[in-house]
Each structure stands twice: as C-alpha cells, then as structure tokens.
Amino acid sequence: MSTNTGNTSSRLVAAGSALLLGLTGAVVTGTAPAAASGHHPTPGAAGLGDRLYPLLGNGGYDVQNYDMHLTYPKKDPAQQVRGDVTITAVATQALSRFDLDFGGDNVGGVSVDGRRASFSRSGDELVITPRHAIGKRHRFTVQVSFAATPISPNASSPAGFVKTPDGTVLAGQPDQSHNLFPSNDHPRDKATYTITLTVPSGWSGTANGKLVRTRSRDGYVSTTWRESHPMASELVQVVAGDFITYVRKPVNGTPIRDVVPRRLAGKLLPVADDERKELAWLEGKVGRYPFENYGSLVIDGNLGFALETQTLSLYDSGTFGLPTVVINPIMAHELAHQWFGDSVAPWEWSDVWQNEGHATWYEVLYADETGTLQEYADVPTLDAYYKRAYSRGDQYRAKYGPVGHPLKADVIWDVFNPNVYDGGALVLFALRQKIGVAAFEHLERAWVAKYRGRSASSQDFIDLASRISHQNLNGFLHAWLYGTKTPPMPGHPDWTVTPV
Template sequence: MTVLTGDRLPSVLAAGVAALIGVTGGSVLTVAPASAAAHKPSPGSAGVGDRLYPTLGNGGYDVRNYDLSLDYARKDPAQQITGDVTITARAIQSLSRFDLDFAGDAVGAVTVDGKRAAFTRTGEELVITPGRAIHDGAVFKVVVSGFKATPVAPDADAPVGFVKTPDGTVLAGQPASSHNLFPSNDHPSDKATYTIKMTAPDGWTATANGKLVRTSESHGRESWTYREKNPMASELVQVAVGDFLQYSRGKVDGIPIRDVVPRRLADTLLPRFANEPEQVRWMESKVGKYPFENYGVVVIDGNLGFALETQTLSLFDTGSFPSDSAGLDPVLTHELAHQWFGDSVAPEVWSNVWQNEGHASYYEIHYAAEHGTLKAYAGFDTLEAYYKNRYARGDQYRAKYGPVAHPLKSDSIWDVFNPNVYAGGSIVLYALQQQVGDRKFAKIERDWVQRNKGKSKSTEDFIALASKDSGQDLRGFLNDWLYGTKTPPMPGHPDWTVTPVTPATMSTPAPAATLTY
C-alpha cells in the first residue's frame, strides 16, 4: 500500500486445542500431546490470535477456495449490492460451530454441505452452527446466500473497504475491511483461490483479480467471471464495477498488462501509466519472474489517501498520486513490488507488515535512483545520502511506533502502517545488503519470493532464509535491527549517527517522501 502523505502466529490450533509454541532465544517449548477429549467438537475461535488484530480471521478451519458472486441491479455507484459466496474449507479441528468475518448489511441464509445452518451475527462475526459437527480434517462447503453490502465514500483518513466513486465501486480491503463486502476468513495467514462473478447492467464494466474466463449477456445485463488461481489473501481482493474502460498495454514476458480507468477520464489518465511495462521488466531483473497471470492498475476518481496492491490489479486514486512522472513512477514501482512482497508472499501476522512495506519502499527508492529521479523524488543526490538521513531518525521511529517488526499498537491504521515499517524496513534491508554484500543480498531477495510463492511467511522465516543464503548466522544481527528499541550501527558506515530522542526531535514530522502505504 502507498500513503502519499507524509510472529509467527502466537498460537496454532490443532485438534481443537490451542498449542502454544514459543520460540525464544533459539529454544522451542514442547507441548504434551493432546488428550482424546480434544477431539470432541468445539467452537472455532473468533480470531486467529493476531497480536494487532485479535478478532480478525477465524480459527478451526483453512479456506481452500471462494466462489463469489455479486449483483449490481442498476447503474448507481451508491446502490446496495447483493451477493452469494461458496467457501470450500478444511477443518483443522472438530467444529461444533465456526465464524466468518462479515460487516455488511445483512445475510439471507447459510448452508453447510447443502443443509441449512443456524447463524447469528455478533459485531463483525457471522457465527455459523451446522446441523451436525464437522470432523477434524473434513473438507466442507459453506454457502452464504443473499448477503447485502453498501459502499461508502472514500475517506483519506482511514480505509473504508467497499468504496463508491462517481463512476462505480472498488474494494480497498487492507488490512481488515474486505469483510465489509463479503463473508470471509479475513486474515492474510489463510490464503485461498478465488472465482469472482459480477453481474451489472449493459454498459458497465467489471474487473477482478486474475484472468477473465467468461462473459455472458441476458436481458440487458452482463456477467463477468474472473479466476485467480494463485492463492490470495482476502485483503487483496479487487472488484471494480462501473463505467470503467479496460485498456490493454500488451504483454511483458508473456504477462498481459491491463489498466482500468473511468471511461470519461481515460484520455487523461491512461498516459500517466505508460511506463508499467518497463517497471515490470525492471522488477523482474531484480527478483525474478512476475508471480501472477497478469498485471495492471485500476484508478478511481476520488481521494482514498493511499494506493493499494490488490493482487494483479493495483488500486490508485486521482486525489493523491503525484502530478509528474518523476513522482508517480517510483510509487507505481512500490505497488508493483508488492505483487512479490506482500501478495505472492503474504505476512503471516500483521506484525510482519515490514516484509511488505520495507521491501516495496526499498525497490521504490532504488528505482528512482537508477532512473535519475532520486533528487526530484526524495530530495537527495545519492542513495547513501538518503539512507544516512533516514538512519538518523531510527531511534525516533522506534520510540514513537515501536520496533520495525513489532508495531506498538493498532488503535489507528497509521499505528500499524507507520514510517518505521516503510523507511525503517527499507533501512533494515539496506543494512542487510551492507552486511552480506550485493550478490548474497540479491540471492536472499530472489529466494524469498521464489521459494515462498503463494505462502504466508513470518519474520523468523526471513531471518532463517537470510542466514542460510548468506552463510552467516544473522539471527542476532537481524533481531537487533527488527526487534530492537535502539537503532544498531550501520555496517560499513561507522560515521553514521542516530539523532537522540528528545521532545524536540519527537515533534518533528516524518519526511513525506516515500512514506508509502
């Protein structure tokens, strides 16, 4: 995600018992085997135990696939829409009941394996009680039919999820808002494949993640069906429906590039994104083959206050992106880099968000440097000068927001998506590069996205891979950089200093450039 303004899971559910596995100082706490009583059906937890978002996601099952159908009755971006979703999942405990995340308007009916199921709503939880318990290991299907959701206006101060614009609607779900539109297990640790069908009046266009597999027309209405065959976190789902124009930019290494913009603004907006093919080639030169079946952007007329890396189709708005190519192209590269870092390889918990934003910020600023726009974009003549400046703010970032891989709180979205996971995360990667050298750093980056394609991974996973690829035990080094309350010395730069934390320095705003969300 890009703001243009300025743990492994703590518990794992198995056989209905939360078995806490703590990894501290390299030692593993062993847990006694579960008793037979653990196999008795019990409720799945209302949340996966994420430290920052405790009630997000749900325990007791693993989603394999979503089959989502949305109906737009008329050409009105503000309309309430109706939908159905079929969720195929595997139980990872014996379930007497389970939850889905849903904050929409209403639910019509629920079935489990074809039989009516009882349901209640508690806050943003849809609590489902099947007629018969679901056994541990069983694959089951949940159908939530006739759910309803209403889009809201974009809000530059906070993500709103299902968004209305003058031309249609889009979804901006990160980190916890996709369930404003449809019932889901709304946490990045539970990725799944998706089929998304949207039906709207003739003249409107519908675009979603992945590949268009079919269209059909009947009685003045058109249906568009897309398939995302690659595992996707719910927060990365995109459904753009309205008076939009789809535009093809051809292919890069066999990857189709398509953009979606308001039809009335196409002549103005489409030229702004002309460098996308070159950016794809540049990112592939850094970290290897693009991980999905296509790419592109969707642009809305409004002010979200951020751009967002929805999978295969990054979301931008007209109200916040820079007016010139030198300012826009690094931001486009930031969202493109997320397709590898954050989308293909998702964070296992939201404390790991630096893995998304630190990497995207690193490639964003390096793109500007390699294309001769660093001075115009960030105000520095060299990368070294840029990193020295951001390094000096390290202790201020940590005091205000927490360590890079441990944001202090989630009272506001900006507590989690804070400058220390962006600039601070990029500085961690720069420090790693100084420590291991350019060649080994490049190998770490490539191996991270290639070996973990389609998975949700933790900071500890990254540290382990970096240690293996570099031939160095980097646990102490990276733990200090990622979890320390003080900024460590920068390898190769003994003269770099950190500005002391004082009331005066803490009141200085963070630099606006490259604060990306």
C-alpha cells in the first residue's frame, strides 16, 4: 500500500500456504471420526491472536485453495453480489467446530465435505459445526453460499468491497476481504485461488492471475481466473464493471495487462506505461518477478492510497492525476510489493514494516536512479532523504510506536503510519550502512528467494541478515525495530533527531 496524501517533500507513499500449527506426517483426505486420529476434538480458535487484529484468521486448519464464484445480477455498482466459495483445507488439530471470517450481508448455507453443517454468526465470525468432527491432518472441504454489498469508502475506512462509477473492486488490506467472502483472513494462511466472475454482457470481470476460460450464456459472461501462487486473502482482487483490459508487451516473459474504465482508457492507459520499465529495473535489483503476470488497475475515484493486490496493483484516478515524477515512484512502490508483502507475506501485522519499508526503499531508489529524486522528494541525494527521515525518528516512534511495533489498529492509518514507511526504509538504510552495500543487496535477493510464497517474521529477517553478513545483528536490528528512541546512524555520527 502507498498513500497519496501530503506534500511531495514529505510523501510517504505510503512453503506453499504457511501452516498455522505445523503439519507433520501424511495428510488423509475426507472427514473422518476424530477418534481415528487419536485426538479429542476441540473448537478451532476464533482468531490467530495477531497483536493488532486478534480475531483475524482462525485456528485449527490450514487453507490450501479457494474456489469462488461471484455473480453480479445487473449493471449496477451498488448491487448486492451473490457468491459461493469452496474452501479446501487441512485440519491442524481435531476439530469439533471451526470459524471462518465473514462480515458480508448473509449466509445462505454451509456444508462440510458435502454434508450440510450447522452455523451461526458472531460479529465477523462464521462459526461452523460439521455433522462429524474432523480428525487432525484430514483434508476437508467447506462450501458456503453468501451475499455482500459494496460500500462507498470514507476517510477513516477507505478499504473494502468498494463501488465506483464504473463497477466494483476489492481493497482488502488489512482486514476487509472477509466483508466480501468467507475466508481465513490473515496473511499467515496463504492459499491458491480460482475465481469465477459472472457479469451482464457489456461488463467485464477480472481477478488475480491468469485467465482460464470465458463463457457466455443467457446475457451473461463468466470469466474464470487462476492464481496458482499462494496468496493472502487481503491481496485478492475482483473487479467487475464497464472496464477494458489493455495488453502490453511482456517484460522478460512476464505478460502485462492493465484494467481501466472504458470511458477513461485514453486518459489513464498512457500513464501506466512506465510499469514495464519499472519491472525490468526491479528484476535487476531483487531477481525474477514471482508471479504469472502483472498490471495496473485504475478506478475513477480517490481512495487516498494505492494497493498491491497480487498481480494487479490498484490505483485511483487521483493518483494517476499527479505528475509523472510522483506517479512513477509510487508505481515502483506497488510493484516492489509483489516481492515484499505479496510473495513474502508478513507473519503478523506488526511485521508490516517489511512490506512498506522495502516498498518505500525501492520507491525512493527508483526516483534517485531515474534522476527525479529532487523533483519527487525535494532532496538531492539518498543520504539527504534518509537524513531528513532520521530527524523525525523519535517523533514518529512517540506518536505511532516503534517501527516493528505499531501502537494500535483503531483505524487503518494507525497501522499504515509514516513510521512503517519512511521509518521502515530508514531501518534498511541503517542496515546497509552497517553491513555494506554488497551484503545488503545479497540479503534482499536471498530474502525473497528463501521465503517465496510464504509468510515470514521480523525475526526471520534478522536471522537471515545475521547469517549473510556474518554478524550477530539481533541487538542492532532490535534497537531499530523495537526501540522507543532512534539509534545512532552508522557512518553518520552527525545526524540528529528532532526532540519530541
């Protein structure tokens, strides 16, 4: 995610599925009596215990795949959407019941392994009790029919299942995807997805990954998309409406497609053209692009942020109305997220600095290496940029909490705050000063290679940095990530912080 508010000089643009409890031994398919597994069945936890979002995600199972169908009955962005989802999961404990996250309008029915199951709702928890308990390590399927209605975003809650003048999109980060579809809505439980969108003829439907098939029947068009790489629920994208898809020339074999409102195509498509240059540049920095394809989705509106939905980054027309010296680094920021945040997801939301710090790092570096840093950030050099960020360090820590420990999550901006953007990038600058440019660049490539398709913690990053640099960086990086005061900057003893 990047924010597009504030002035240019201070812009803060802004494996497989990770196992919840660790699976060992063979996976047995089908729902079996829990006694067969040798474990007494108990309820799965209603939440993973994330410090910032305690009820996001659910315990007791690991999702392998989502197969979701959404139907848009008419050409109306404000309409209620009907859906059904089949979730394939593996039990990590013997389950007497389990939860899904869901905050949509209603649930029509639930079945487990083809047998109708009882369910209830408690807030955003969909509590499911199967006819028979599920044994540990057993693979099972859950089918849920549901309905949801898009919202108009507002300043305090701009994300969600969003309506626009041309149709609807999904901005699920960090805790909004389950307001559209039932899920294990935490980045720790990544899964593959098949998404089918059925829309009236004249509309189009686009989702993450590759187009598998298109079918037309009785005045409706159904398109099926497959994201075969593990994806966090907060990165799902489903766009339906009067949009067109524009295909650009591939970059090193990666297909590029952009999705924009039909009526604004002539205005918006030229702005996105720099993404091809950015993709080649980032592959040169951190290695091969990790997914099937890439592109930009632009809506007519003003969300106040851009969002790295997997394979199709979301922007608003407010962002695309900015000067290119601002837009291009923002686009580099969202593209960098495909490696940092999408392919390598945070273990918990306190680790969001890994997403935003890295994306900001490459955003600023792109501006610098394309010769636009002065115009973009009102500073002549990278050192000047990070000296300015360093001066704000104690103020940011006092207001928002340490870089790796945001104080709260009452509203989205509590978590996606300046200290995880510029503060996170400043941690990386300090680390590069500490271990040297060569070791730092090696670390960046090793990080996205080692944890590709997985979720990783800040301690995982510290451990890998220590191993690659042949230094024990626990004390150094703990001070930078969790200290209430900004540590001294290696190589710049003259840098000072502004008092709180």
